[in-house]
Amino acid sequence: MKDLPLNALRALAVTRARGGVRAAARELGVAHSSVSRHLAELEVWMGMELTTRAGGRRGLGFTPRGEELAAAALGGLQTIEHAVSALREARSEHSVHLGTVPSFAVRWLLPRLPAFETSHPHIELSVVVEKRLDPPERAGLDLAVRMGRGPLTGGRGEPLLDDLLYPVMSPTFWELHGRPATPGDLVGLRLLHDRDPEASWEAWREVHGPRTLDVARGPRFTSTDLVLRAAVQGQGVALARHQLARDDLAGGLLRRPLGAASVRLDDAYWIVLPGTSFPSAATATVVAWLKREAARLRE
Numbered sequence: 001m002k003d004l005p006l007n008a009l010r011a012l013a014v015t016r017a018r019g020g021v022r023a024a025a026r027e028l029g030v031a032h033s034s035v036s037r038h039l040a041e042l043e044v045w046m047g048m049e050l051t052t053r054a055g056g057r058r059g060l061g062f063t064p065r066g067e068e069l070a071a072a073a074l075g076g077l078q079t080i081e082h083a084v085s086a087l088r089e090a091r092s093e094h095s096v097h098l099g100t101v102p103s104f105a106v107r108w109l110l111p112r113l114p115a116f117e118t119s120h121p122h123i124e125l126s127v128v129v130e131k132r133l134d135p136p137e138r139a140g141l142d143l144a145v146r147m148g149r150g151p152l153t154g155g156r157g158e159p160l161l162d163d164l165l166y167p168v169m170s171p172t173f174w175e176l177h178g179r180p181a182t183p184g185d186l187v188g189l190r191l192l193h194d195r196d197p198e199a200s201w202e203a204w205r206e207v208h209g210p211r212t213l214d215v216a217r218g219p220r221f222t223s224t225d226l227v228l229r230a231a232v233q234g235q236g237v238a239l240a241r242h243q244l245a246r247d248d249l250a251g252g253l254l255r256r257p258l259g260a261a262s263v264r265l266d267d268a269y270w271i272v273l274p275g276t277s278f279p280s281a282a283t284a285t286v287v288a289w290l291k292r293e294a295a296r297l298r299e
Contacts, residue, residue: 005045009073011038012050016070021060084140096282099128099141103224104269107244109145116289123282137274142283144272145290148198156273161294163268164242165199166261168254170234180257183208190236191218194227198265199239207263228254243269243297269294 015024015035025032043050050066062070100109105127116125128141136144145160167186174180177189187210191201201215218236221227224244231238232253238245240254242262248254271287273279279287 005038005042008038008042008045009069010077011035012042012066012070013074013077015039015060016062016067017074093280094122094282095124095126096142096280096286097126097128097140098143098145098286099130099136099139100145101131101147101223102129103244104145104147105129106225107228107247111247112293116286120285120289123285125286135274136272137276142274142279143287146270146272147196147268148270149267156275157270159267159269160271160290161243161269161297163265165204165239165263165265166242166256167204167237167258168228168231168240168245168249168256169237170232171252171255173231173234173236174255174257176234181259183213183258183261184210185257186210186237187212187214191215192227192230192236192238193218193220194224194239195220195222196224196241198268199224199241201239203263204239208261241265241268 011024011028011034014027015021018024018027021035021039022032025035028035039051046069048065049063050069052061052063052066098109109127113125113127116123128139130139130144136142146157169177169180178185180186180189191214193201201213205211205213205215219230221230224241227238228240228245228248230236231240232248245254249256271290273283273287
């Protein structure tokens, strides 16, 4: 078993199930070149041709041996999938799996979990950090909290929180750079960029300017948490989401030097529930708790 190329076999199975390499790549969430590489490696490992070019727009086909192996791999993986689904469905009625992105999990959710556990000791709330925003039921989740304009994936969504964007920097950085206090003072400062498309410096410049602010320069980070940590370390100016930066501001690790100037993000966070089933009593309790926390913050 240890010698079986399982990733390559999965690529073969999904290619057969979806009718092509590109469709398989979309299903697996990888580049189509990665699927093609797996198929080529599998042919080398097997010592035989498994695929063939069918010609025209049909693209990839299978040799008789390839068809036999793909069918066997697909059947085996489907059996495993069914077993996993059955076990997930059999978990405790008090167990709730909540999925969200790393930054929201670390900066908003985890600080609030101790209070939730004290109030609801019978509920086992597990936080699943995910980067692929699949529908909750597909990821084995009871619910998810998404960032963005609307529930970007399948399921039933409802808005949870609004947010604001504004520049933040460490107190030391603020002192070293002349205590900036207006949007014009940002010109020439090192800007820190978030990969989050909603938190772009372009959005800030469009609302507050100045037009001379160079939003193309500066390092880019793959998560809001990393951007804010870089700002705390004095590496530059970050355009922060208020909901994720508020604890650092309250603790004095970051400053908001431009006062009330901000960019509003309506419905910036969403609760997403599976579209194929009704939530359990435990899941409904977690949803109600999330809404109460959001309401408390609005107040």
